[in-house]
Amino acid sequence: MQGNMMDVQLTVPTILERIRTQYAAREVVSLLVAGRDEQGNPVAHKHRTTYGQVADRSLRLAAGLLGLGLQSGDRVATLAVNSFRHLEAYLGVPSAGLVLHTVNIRLHPEQIAWILNHAEDRVLLIENVFAAMIPALKAACPKLEHVFVLGPTPQPIPLPGVADYDTFVADSAPLARYPQIQETDAAAMCYTSGTTGNPKGVVYTHRSTLLHSMVSAPKDALNVGEADSVLPIVPMFHVNAWGLPYTCAMYGAKQVYAGVFADGRSVASLLRDEQVTITAGVPTIWMGLLGELDRAAADGHPYDLSRVERLIVGGSAAPESMIRAFSDRHRLSLLQAWGMTETHPLGTASAVPAGVDPTSDEGFTLRAKQGRTVPLIELEILSDDGQRLPHDGKTMGRLITRGPWVANSYFKGEGQSNFFDLDGQLWFDTGDIATLDERGYMHIQDRAKDLIKSGGEWIGSVDLENAIMAHPAVAMCAVIAMDDPKWDERPLAIVVPRPGQTVTHDALTDFIAPKFAKWWLPDATVVTDQLPIGATGKVLKRELRDQYRGYSTN
Amino acid sequence: MQGNMMDVQLTVPTILERIRTQYAAREVVSLLVAGRDEQGNPVAHKHRTTYGQVADRSLRLAAGLLGLGLQSGDRVATLAVNSFRHLEAYLGVPSAGLVLHTVNIRLHPEQIAWILNHAEDRVLLIENVFAAMIPALKAACPKLEHVFVLGPTPQPIPLPGVADYDTFVADSAPLARYPQIQETDAAAMCYTSGTTGNPKGVVYTHRSTLLHSMVSAPKDALNVGEADSVLPIVPMFHVNAWGLPYTCAMYGAKQVYAGVFADGRSVASLLRDEQVTITAGVPTIWMGLLGELDRAAADGHPYDLSRVERLIVGGSAAPESMIRAFSDRHRLSLLQAWGMTETHPLGTASAVPAGVDPTSDEGFTLRAKQGRTVPLIELEILSDDGQRLPHDGKTMGRLITRGPWVANSYFKGEGQSNFFDLDGQLWFDTGDIATLDERGYMHIQDRAKDLIKSGGEWIGSVDLENAIMAHPAVAMCAVIAMDDPKWDERPLAIVVPRPGQTVTHDALTDFIAPKFAKWWLPDATVVTDQLPIGATGKVLKRELRDQYRGYSTN
């Protein structure tokens, strides 16, 4: 029997309408780059606007894009930092029935061009600080018809199809009526590093975006409400900044954007000056903040961060020592969350169970785990032969997940081996190795996938290995993650030279440097005479990681 | 373009799985009737169980019902007070693919039988305190195959098809695998008073139940999390107790159920003894609690209610004086919410906007309004000729709404005139007259529908009028609501006698008494020589309400 409830679709325009009609006076604050100092460092300028203005400009952007002839489902890329303009794209692009494609600004320009081409982006919104890339991108991406520059440039850029974003927005009339959108329509997309081969696109729907915003708000997750002031330091090109721009808009929270200013001092000042209550970022950011807070306290001028209720940490494991340090030294509470590009991302959050004191030993131990699922997300751990393993907090297995905001495939059907059927249901293989306990706490133990996470960004070890093995002096090579206090992980190359040859770290990194962004290059190279090989002929990376645990460059 | 997210359906079993796997240790407390004292008043017994046990019993109930031969979509009725057993039905019945039909225990037995027949209920779960009704209901409802009695009875009830609920549950093995459920399938149903004619059924879907639970949790709505202890005094037969049993289970909050004990003293004691943080009920309940708190404070033994964070009030307008009284005299915060059986119910909540002090004059004024919409709910006000009216806080219009948890029709397609198309979208006419302001605050001004709301329950004025007019001495009659400090509204009959006849209040109420529950009977009768009649020949009730505003029986 069917129920009798309205078929009202879950779509992004409903969020845009909320900031327009209920929260128009609420502020959006952005740190923009005003110029450069003598050393070439960016100088900040603080920009203030309101949700009312953001809504108006989002509607103009939507109408403007449709006016260019874009059709429902066409992709609009952004190559942008966190700011109110990026927020306008978040709201305006999907509300026009188009797909917001946020591109990782940290990638090598060749990878960026590859991704723009793969996604068949017709429009690119690019931050003024990256304007120098425009000619190369235009040349490499023939399908890219329009480029709009976010923020002022010293001179106009005299290239066909390149125009100023603010002018484009101001010159368009606001969208009069939203197009018909089904909740299963694409709203946004993000690429994530494939372990092997090319990056893979994850395409979010309007439904997944709305559900994710709703599930993120309650207090055992991110605790967002209208009275909050939220600083998402996690970049807006990363899984929709963990959904925060949408969640905050849905609930009317003030948004604060740090732009390129993610150092400890900038973050601490923003937290204090904008009365931030909730902020979110990867461990590397919080290590930077911790250093700054310690320094300021030692100098006798501690920051007043009494309004901050919650620092959300995800993207890599937050060490218990860091959670304790913030709590003990600065009375700040870190909440760990786990998720992936493929899960939109919120999968688990590590609030303590009722009755447990978060600052007790048990509390800290639990908070250093990845946490329990949010509603509608399921987790299981599987043995190598695909059997469900017990939830006893000890047995390790391959972590799999399913839920309404988990990908069912990658864009264009790539990487299908990550999605599989178990007892008649579709699951996604996360590539993490984890335990699950009786209360549902998930704890990541290792990574099965060949990737290294440095400062919240993926580095593909297989790509590095292939490049290094192209060197004539190299016989075999494995790249693994080594622990790093600042970046969480950094790549370590382990190399077996060809007989009679010698290799050096500098020679190898010079050799591969042209192909990779600088921060991808291994920090160190170990030369050895053999690598552990398993029965199937593959290098046993887990053994290597054990062997080199604690290896450090200093 | 379609997105690439899993098609995971929003269904009630996902809530049941959460209490089973994550929150098994969390408590469910119920005040049950242990017996009667010398005066015949019920004596309370406090029952404690856990979500783990509730989950297990819900799964047994589910399997037991399917074992009786019930088919997907079949209705299972409850005639029950708030308790852990009712919660088991909330979770177990929909998880079996069946439909939970909660019946209003305050109705006249004939109405109850009518509703059971209309819904074609095959099973009835009936509270032991109502067991005396079983023979009459069985006789009147031929389609009712099985009756299970919730809680012990002095003797077994020797009727075919009648059995003990606890035994039935204990004797069934837990459901091994959930049936396949689509989110648009019916999960639960409730009847609501039609203004004229028979009660009308509203059929909730799994989708609407899940979305409603998600939207209820955040802090600008009900603020539910695992650490909370929640006492829903609103009956579980009313719009799923405002969804709280589902919301609390989804988020792991402790649940406290008062059963038949809703007087001020019982409520105050439960709030204190069970460390309740959130509670919800109609204004009549809070008037009772206020009296008890005032009394206790005057006696020098005030209740320690320091853990209570929020009293949610809805179902009728909460007067500003009451909100102020709780705040000023007891430091307790009331949050007003508005909704209907047709809206599952949450439509608006009256949190103050960012920057407004809730205990300022502006704060109290806003909190006495019905509030702003929760995400995904839309409101408009229409003129009599169907035009959208301005949101200026002054213009009054007929309140209409739409959203994913708003009914699109009544069960069996009745009452279709309440659902209509506006600019290509389906809307529901609430029958309320309201204003909307620039920030989205909705404020109910009047009621277009011919109903009186007494202690949170509807009384049909048209039914009363028809019954009174059947009296040989009556020429004309109108029944309107008069304000009542305790019950919010009570019926007042305004009667024009036939020429030469006299009527008295007692004679009229005696005459109609057999047809109605006692609390439906008018509190007073005014005899007059004419009623205001409009151009279309109908009595102008709004004029009558103005004329008798402030009328009181004392």
Ligand SMILES: Nc1ncnc2c1ncn2[C@@H]1O[C@H](COP(=O)(O)O)[C@@H](O)[C@H]1O
């Ligand atoms: N907070 C409120 N203030 C005023 N009236 C309310 C409120 N909540 C519910 N109502 C009334 O109750 C009706 C719904 O009743 P019901 O379907 O029994 O839940 C609404 O249409 C309103 O007339």
